[in-house]
Amino acid sequence: MFSNWTLLLISGVYVGLLFIIAIHGERRPLPERHRHWQPVIYALALAVYCSSWTFYGAVGTAARSDLGFLPIYLGPILMLLFGWKLMERVVRISQEQRIVSIADFLSSRYGRMPGLAALVTLLALVAAIPYLSLQYTAVAMSVEVLAALPERPSLLADPALYVALILALFAILFGTRRTDATEHHRGLVLAVAMESLVKLMAFTALGLFAIWHLPGSGNVPARIVHAGQTVLTQGWPGSVVAQTLIAALAILCLPRQFHVAVVECQDVADMRPARWLFGGYLLLFSLLVLPIGLASTALFSGHNIAPDSYVLALPMYFDNETLALAVFLGGFSAATGMVLMASITLATMVSNDLVMPVLLRLRGHRVARAAINREVLWVRRIAILMLAMLGVAYHRAVQGHGSLAEYGLLAFAAVAQFAPALIGGLLWRGASRYGAIAGTLTGALIWAYTLFLPSLVHSGWLGWQHWLEAGPFGIHWLRPEQLFALSGWDKLTHGVFWSLLANIGVFLLVSMRWRPRLREYLLAGSFLDPHDRRESPVGTGWAGNLFGSDLLALAERIVGERTARRAFADYHRSQNRHWEPEANADRALMQFTERLLASAIGADSARLTLTSALRGAGLELGEVVNLLDHAGQEMRFNREILTTTLENISQAVSVVDAELRLVTWNQQYQQMFDYPDHLLHVGRPIADLIRWNAEHGEMGEGDAETFIQRRIAHLAAGTAHVFERTRASGQVIEMRGRALPGGGYVTTFSDITAYKQAEHALREANETLEQRVEQRTREAEAAQQSKTRFLAAVSHDLLQPLNAARLFTSALRESPDMAEQQRLAGRVDASLRAAEDLLDGLLDISRLDANELKPDVQPLDAAELLQELAHQYAPIAHKRGLQLRVFAAEKTFVQSDRRLLRRALQNFIANAMRYTRSGGVLLTARKRGEDIVLQVWDTGVGIHTHHMQQIFEEFRRFAQPGQGERGLGLGLSICQRIARTLDHPLEVHSRIGHGSLFAIRVPRAEPIPPLPTTIPATASGLVGLKVLSVDNDPDILDGMRALLARWQVDVACAASVDDALAVQARHQPDVLLVDYHLHDRIDGLALIALLREAAGRPLPAVLLTGDGSAPVKHGARSSGVTLLTKPLKPASLRAFLAAQRG
Structure with a gap:
């Protein structure tokens, strides 16, 4: 078991x-070499x-x-x-x-x-x-x-x-x-x-x-x-x-x-x-x-x-x-x-x-x-x-x-x-769709009644045992297992006999009563036994009983002997074929004969005549239709090409015959004049359409009948014309007409409204050019004045911290007290930080205005971003006695650039901290339609209504509480540019004495699956790390040596390319810190490549530069070099060095 x-x-x-x-x-x-196994696989699959x-x-x-x-x-x-x-x-x-x-x-x-x-x-x-x-x-x-x-x-x-x-x-x-x-x-x-x-x-x-x-x-x-x-x-x-x-x-x-x-x-x-x-x-x-x-x-x-x-x-x-x-x-x-x-x-x-x-x-x-x-x-x-x-x-x-x-x-x-x-x-051409569906349905119903129903009763699914014993409604001869009182057979034989008998009988009777339609009759040909169906004459090699001489004789009786013989001779000459009267007639010759007959007796009579001849030659109806319908298909194909062409051009087109009756038109023609469907049909007199246009105001003012008669006379004369008409709606239509060879007239209608509008605008532009030049001049002068004021403000705000730093430095040199020296050194550092922040802000404004900052828009968790900002500003809030809270649902995803969005929110929070004496700051993320609004609320002093637009100007600052550092006046200007770059609308609301609300509206995004968390490697310290610093400025080298020495880094300095190569050979550094502009025979990137080649390995390297242009960034990225911009942030440098030891 x-x-x-x-x-x-x-x-x-x-x-x-x-x-x-x-x-x-x-x-x-x-494989093809094992193809002989395919019948074996096929036979086993049949099993x-x-x-x-x-x-x-x-x-x-x-x-x-x-x-x-x-x-x-x-x-x-x-x-x-x-x-x-x-x-x-x-x-x-x-x-x-x-x-x-x-x-x-x-x-x-x-x-x-x-x-x-x-x-x-x-x-x-x-x-x-x-x-x-x-x-x-x-x-x-x-x-x-x-x-x-x-x-x-x-x-x-x-x-x-x-x-x-x-x-x-x-x-x-x-x-x-x-x-x-x-x-x-x-x-x-x-x-x-x-x-x-x-x-x-x-x-x-x-x-x-x-x-x-x-x-x-x-x-x-x-x-x-x-x-x-x-x-x-x-x-x-x-x-x-x-x-x-x-x-x-x-x-x-x-x-x-x-x-x-x-x-x-x-x-x-x-x-x-x-x-x-x-x-x-x-x-x-x-x-x-x-x-x-x-x-x-x-x-x-x-x-x-x-x-x-x-x-x-x-x-x-x-x-x-x-x-x-x-x-x-x-x-x-x-x-x-x-x-x-x-x-x-x-x-x-x-x-x-x-x-x-x-x-x-x-x-x-x-x-x-x-x-x-x-x-x-x-x-x-x-x-x-x-x-x-x-x-x-x-x-x-x-x-x-x-x-x-x-x-x-x-x-x-x-x-x-x-x-x-x-x-x-497969055997009978007379089998019809109605016979097939009626026979199959009848057989299926009798199978269900005589076999399937009893099986359900015997299995217990249905409790209709009385049907099997006495028949439905007591009708004895309708018992499912003894239908029409037929007994003595087993259940299967009984059900198969009645179902197939009824199926075949209904199939034959219905097929004979409702014969196959022509389409069905023709499609059946490909299913019939090849021995029971003749080869279709649609191929060029039809071997029937109709010969070339038969077609010639037929043509002679209708178009005349000389005409017929000359036409047949010309046809074979054009086909490069020798005329063989007793050769079997192919499809091309039959179609040529039909066209020849049509030239004398018309297409319908020609087809009827040739059909009779083909029937006499022993062709079946389907073969005749297949053969002659090919010519009709070619004619329909040509007409379909014409129709498709007319429907795929932008102009409206109408064509009339020599009797000025409508022959063809396109959909654009009907749409342009809004003609009802019943008005357009082949043979419609064109006068009816002109009258309809006049009655609906398309002809402008004047007597409609006079206009109609003039237009009809113009068409009958067949003269070419070009005319422009302005409709009541303002639409301008250009009409071009031309007579057709053999009679008839074709007219095209083009909507030139846009062209006329452009022409009118150009005319106005020429007329107002002087005014616009004056206007642009005033705007340029205003921009120049704004630039002058901007530079003056920059000079003042930049000189202030530098001047303060100079004063503090002088005091530092003269002070013997160590505590006083530390305090003055801190003030120097603060002044330099202020100057650095100012330069960073100006650089950001410059990049945003020049569209150099390309947003990297991706889904990000806004709630997580707000929590990070709250942790960042929590010490400042605690120091100032303010409450800093976050109210945002978890996993609130938005579509934005994380760095730029964070910068905008940082400016909002910094302003809120700066202008709030008591109370607190609230960070929220609220759903609004398909967007998320990120808000920064404060309980500060508020902003006057007339200052609302001015707060976004550069270096614009207003009264603020005594506590906290003084702002630069660039934060909101940067926020406005970031919002414009990201296409995120800004919102500002404020009440004096109650506080302010700054918000940015960001599109919602689908949640992204969490990435697998990794445990960051812990830094092992910087003790003993060998660093080579290269810069042509000795002061920067001294500053770098002092900074790295405090971190217990083994640093060597070089002021030129040759010095760097010599120091590298002696010092064998682990990390390279190289300035980009060395004012030597090569730049910093080329020097890094030489130093790496001398070391025999790709040394980790930092390129220090104040040039943040795209070529420099691309060169550093392609060389695998980290780019740090000046003024250098010590924290960024320390993080890089720690990563090399981590």
Whole structure:
């Protein structure tokens, strides 16, 4: 015994191997040198026909009735022997027509009728549910036998559920990857072929085991002979005939079998060897069934063992677990192969013939192709899952009711209803779409009434037992299992007889009553037997009974002998062909003859005359239409080109004939004059349109009739003209008219309103040019004055901290007190920081005005940004006794540049701190529509209304509380420029004595997944780090040496390129600090390259410069050098050095 989880694990591993085989088949198609294996793979794939029914159920049937199992093998073998040409023709037609399913085949044969395809799909779905259920039942039964599970386990303990889900996943992965269902699923076919090989090997091993190793099996040959003698003396029972018939039809009509045999056939030539291989496969299976069944009956007769489980019970009886496991995998292969192919085929039919037509009709076909492809694939995937769940539900509902064979035969009888329309459409040109749909629908209804309904009653799904016994409403002769009082037959034979009889009868009667339409009649030609249809004369080599001399004689009777002969001679001369009167007439000669006749008697009479001649030559109606309609198609094509051209030009166009009647026009013409649809038609007198225009004010003031007559006279004279008209709406139209050769007149109407407006604007511009020059001069002078004031303010504000620093430095030199020196040094540092901040602000303003700062807009968490700013300003707030709070929902994402947005908010917060005496500052993020408004509230002194616009000017500062440092007057100006750069609107609200609100409005963004957190490396200190500093300014070198020495860095300095190379050789530095402008033979970047080359490794390097231009930045980035701008921030330098030791 095996545990159920062991069996499921083995099944999972087996499916995994199939996955590998399928992937291999998809990625590595069969090489050309191994092409001879393709028919073998194709034949094994065809063996998907042998499902778990033929694996388990056939033995159970043999145990009950000896040769009762034979029809399911005999039917396909007979079809392969005698109907293979029909199958080959179906394959060839399907490949020519790019047919993807049996529903598509029938729809294409009968005039591409969507209703027929939908009906076939629905019936296939209904038939598939019991058949899928059969496979799940077989798998569940095999697990129950090997693992001794209860007969009706719970849903979660039912192996069928997990098998269904695994196979559904398999089908989705390998059957719904592409929307083109005509593409071959090489990997899936290879996996199915492997399954067929596994089930054959397992069944063969069991058959040999039964024949040669079981006691009492020596009488098996005698039993076979006895069964054969019974058939010969008593004849085949009716049930065998019915089962053989529907089994033969199943080879063509089962959707999965049609898919494998037709769609997955890579070459029609593979059909011939494959039919012998597949036939041999079925023959070997059938020869092994009876010995296994007879031997199992001898062992298990009288035991409480279901005959369908004999295949597994036999090796278990002898404790041969290896063989039992092999048989289990064989049965599992039989079930999985059928489920995979059936699921993929039915999912394709559902998407193509049921769901997508409805979706496209509802949307009016206004869907992009990529979107349709995605929807098709998702519909197929959902359909596969739904089929799996419905199959499991049916399996659990009917579990324990009926044998596996009953489920299979029920499905065979259902799909057999496709056969009359399919075979009739291949053999009979008179078969019509109405006959096909009526016959199929009638057969399906009788199948449902006589077979499907009783199966539901017997399984307990329906409590309509009285219908089976007394008929509906007590009508005895309508009993489903004895329809029209026909008794003595088994249920299957009875249902198959009535359903197919009604199907065929209705198909023939309706087709004869409602004959095929012309389109359907013509489409049928490509489906008919080649021996029953003549070659179409559309090719140039038509070998019919009509010769060139016949066409010449026909032309002579109508246009005259001399004219006809001269025309025929000229035609052949132009074609570089020798005139052979007794040669077969080709299509080009027939079309030339038609045109020649049309020149004398008109096109309609010419076509009628030539049609009569062709009919006399033995052509069918379809051939005549195909031949002569080509010329009509050329004429229509030429007209379509003309129409397409007219519709794709911007001008409105109208054309009248010599009688001044409308011949053609385009859509722009109708739209320009707003003509109603009924007013425009071929033959409409142009006077009616001119009168309509006059009545609607298009002609301006004056007598309308006078204008109409003048316009008509102008057209009749055929003189060219150009005229401009200004309509009441202000639109200006230019009309150009020209006479046509042979009579008629063409007029174009162009909307030149924009051109006239531009002309008017240019005229006005010339007239007001002097005024605008004066205006620009005043603006330039105002800008110059603003610049002068700006520079004066900059000079004053920049000199102030520098002057203070100078005074503090003087005091520092004269002070002997160490504490006083420290205080003065701090004041010097503060003054220099103020100057540095001022220069940074001016630099930012310059970059923003010059559009040098390119925003890096990305999603960012605004709440996190506000929290960071709150932590940054918390010490300042605490020092000043202010409360600093943040109110923002977590994960509030916005779309902006983090650095620029942070800078703007920093300026808002700094101002709020500076102008607030008591209370606090509140940072908030509020949703407003599709945006997030980031706000900074304060309880400060407020801003006067008349100062609202001035606060954004450079160096504009107002009264502020005594505490805190004095601002530079650049913060809000920078904020305004940042907001303009980022396209983020600013908001300002203030009340004197209550406080102010500064806000910036930022677009919302979708949340971004959190990045994996990393633990930063801890710095190991800078002690012993060797640094080479290169600068041509000795003071900067001294300052750098003093700064780095305080950090215990081993620093060496050089003032020139040669010094640097010499120091590098001695000092062997770890890090390079190099100024860009060295005023030497090379710049700093080139020196870094030399120093790295001398060191033999890419030393970490910093380029120090006050030049922040794009070329310098690009050069540093491409060289892998870190760029730090002057004035240098010690914190930035320390962070870089720490990173090199971190």
